Structures are given as structure tokens and as C-alpha cells.
Amino acid sequence: MEPGTSDLVVRRICPDDWAVARSLRLRGLADAPDAFARTYEEESVHPDAFWIDRAAAACTGNGVATFLAFDGHKPAGIATGIVDDGGQSQLVSMWVERALRGQRLGESLVNAVVQWALDCGFERLSLWVSEDNGPAIRLYQRVGFQSTDRTDALRLGSGVRIRMWVRHLNAV
Numbered sequence: 001m002e003p004g005t006s007d008l009v010v011r012r013i014c015p016d017d018w019a020v021a022r023s024l025r026l027r028g029l030a031d032a033p034d035a036f037a038r039t040y041e042e043e044s045v046h047p048d049a050f051w052i053d054r055a056a057a058a059c060t061g062n063g064v065a066t067f068l069a070f071d072g073h074k075p076a077g078i079a080t081g082i083v084d085d086g087g088q089s090q091l092v093s094m095w096v097e098r099a100l101r102g103q104r105l106g107e108s109l110v111n112a113v114v115q116w117a118l119d120c121g122f123e124r125l126s127l128w129v130s131e132d133n134g135p136a137i138r139l140y141q142r143v144g145f146q147s148t149d150r151t152d153a154l155r156l157g158s159g160v161r162i163r164m165w166v167r168h169l170n171a172v
């Protein structure tokens with residue numbers, strides 16, 4: 001976020017943030033089940049060790065990077081960069097607290113993942129978004145993602161269609 005404009009900050013996860021990341025992830029899955037391939041039912045049963053390992057893996061390096069947003073000290077949002085099957089970066093697990101939406105916190109989270117991807121030397125950052133997720137699509141268009149012709153079902157048996165969007169990092 002712009003310094004001095006608010007108490008909203010975005011930073012990379014630390015190992016000690018594992019419970020915060022679990023809370024944000026589970027709140028996101030409960031709030032927006034049609035935005036994520038995984039479900040609350042699947043992820044809420046993981047033991048503490050799962051979240052501890054996930055935070056430790058995401059705090060440093062090029063394999064996976066999770067970014068957390070805070071409103072002062074209050075957890076407010078989350079986004080993660082991973083490496084996809086093609087060896088390029090992918091943005092996943094993006095969620096912002098409902099009361100804080102529309103203040104470009106989502107944009108700050110995307111920018112943090114973009115910066116990580118650039119620092120790692122990836123040439124593109126992709127993401128999958130549901131076709132009817134207007135707020136997310138507006139955000140991704142605004143920050144330079146372009147739609148592709150790749151579509152899929154959100155998950156097995158789901159009627160929700162998702163589409164891949166891509167931002168070419170070397171062209172920015």
C-alpha cells in the first residue's frame with residue numbers, strides 16, 4: 001500500500017503466521033466457495049502440522065510465496081504464488097475480508113505476488129478465475145492480466161466455469 005495512506009499493509013508470511021494464514025484461508029473458503037477449487041470441508045480437517053509446514057514453505061524462496069494483508073494488526077487478506085506444471089508462476093488462494101474490499105487491498109496482494117514472480121525470474125504469472133467473478137476479473141484486468149481460451153470446471157462435478165488469465169511479466 002502507499003505509505004501513510006492507511007493502516008493496510010501487505011507482507012510475506014513468516015513461520016509464526018501459520019495460525020493467521022489458516023484462519024484467513026478457512027474464512028476465504030467459507031465466504032467464497034465458488035472462488036476456490038478446494039473446499040472448506042477439505043481444508044478445515046488438516047491438523048496444525050499441515051499449516052505449520054505450509055507457512056514454513058511459503059516464507060522464503062522461489063517455490064511458493066504467501067503474502068498476508070493486515071489492517072493494523074488485524075488479518076485482512078491473503079494471496080499465494082506457486083509454480084505451475086509448466087514451470088511458470090501462478091497466483092492462487094486470493095481473498096480479502098469483505099468489509100475491506102474496494103480499497104485496492106486485492107491489488108496490493110497481486111502486486112506482491114507479481115514482484116515475487118519477477119524477483120524469481122518467471123516470464124509469466126497465470127491465474128484461474130470463475131467466469132462470473134466480476135470483482136476479481138475487474139481487478140485482474142486493471143493490473144494487466146489478459147484472458148486466455150483455456151477454461152475448465154472449478155472442480156469435479158461443479159457447474160462453475162473457470163478461465164485462465166495471464167500476465168506477461170517481461171512485457172510490463
Ligand SMILES: CC(C)(COP(=O)(O)OP(=O)(O)OC[C@H]1O[C@@H](n2cnc3c(N)ncnc32)[C@H](O)[C@@H]1OP(=O)(O)O)[C@@H](O)C(=O)NCCC(=O)NCCS
Nearest residue numbers: 032035094095096101102103104105106107129135136139
Ligand atoms: C477478488 C477480491 C480479492 C478483490 O479484493 P479487493 O481488495 O476488493 O480488490 P480491489 O479493491 O483491488 O479491486 C476490486 C474490484 O471489485 C470492485 N468491488 C467489488 N465488490 C466491492 C465491494 N463490496 N466494495 C467495493 N468495491 C467492490 C471494486 O470496485 C474493484 O474494481 P474497480 O476498482 O476496478 O472498479 C475480493 O473481492 C475477494 O476476496 N473476493 C472473494 C474471493 C475471490 O473471489 N478471490 C479471487 C479468486 S480468483
